[in-house]
Amino acid sequence: MQAIILKVAIAALTVFSASVAGAENETHASAFLQSLFNRARIEAPRIQAAAGQTLIAHPSLLQRWGVISADAAAAYNDWTNTLVLQPEMTITTEREGTRIRTLEEMALSTGTAANVNATTVFHELSHAEWDFFVEEGATSADRALLNEMEQTLRPLLKSSAVPFYNQHLAESEVFAYYREDLIGQILQDASEILLGSGLDPKDLSCVRTRHPGKLRDLMPDPRDYAIRARVDTAWVQGKDIDLTQDQDLHRRLNDALYEHSLETLRFPSSRTALFQILEQDQRVMSALLDCAVQPPI
């Protein structure tokens, strides 16, 4: 009964309504997702679709209801389809209502923590994708992942003594943690390449007086993100689950998550590929040229 009352109470918070933006298929996540594309050519069409069915709320309200713990930076409530995000991760305008901030807007509100906040948001949005697509077995890629999780994650959870009623939750968490790591690696690489080239990632302004005048990568890495992105632990209901206890299962689980990401997201395959994409980016290249001709201070 309490559950029903709460659901109604949250739904009644129309100020946090999801689909307030202008265009028909715009959601509270559209501007954020567009900024991921602009920064690093990351595309997540299914997150866009799932986001349209979710609401945004700020923690203070839900904490009072006891839905999330007071120290959580963000959460997804799959029962009310509500993304609970810190106020600095969202922005409210008269025209758009409350939406997720873009990467650039997060940099203004949270400085260097912007990438961390962006990956946290991506984690929570991934829970929505899990809920609406993966768990439903919407495509053959989803069904393949569920099947592979059954064979790899379930035994790992069992040996970690995760109670049966939390196993379901653990699947969604592992999925979200993997997505968080993958997107985090790509965003971090983009920031490092831009900074190494003398550009501030948040607005492409010049950060040094002497500029190379071209894009450069001080730490090139040709390895595929399939190797670099990893979920090693998952935090489920206050418990840390070590997924590395069986190396073979851990590897198979991560391989399956990567395969699934290839089918459901679009993103550069490696830091080298990302570098080449940035080199083709008109905004980046003209910013570099502008900086190169600026007189030293």
Ligand SMILES: [Zn+2]
């Ligand atoms: Zn989570």
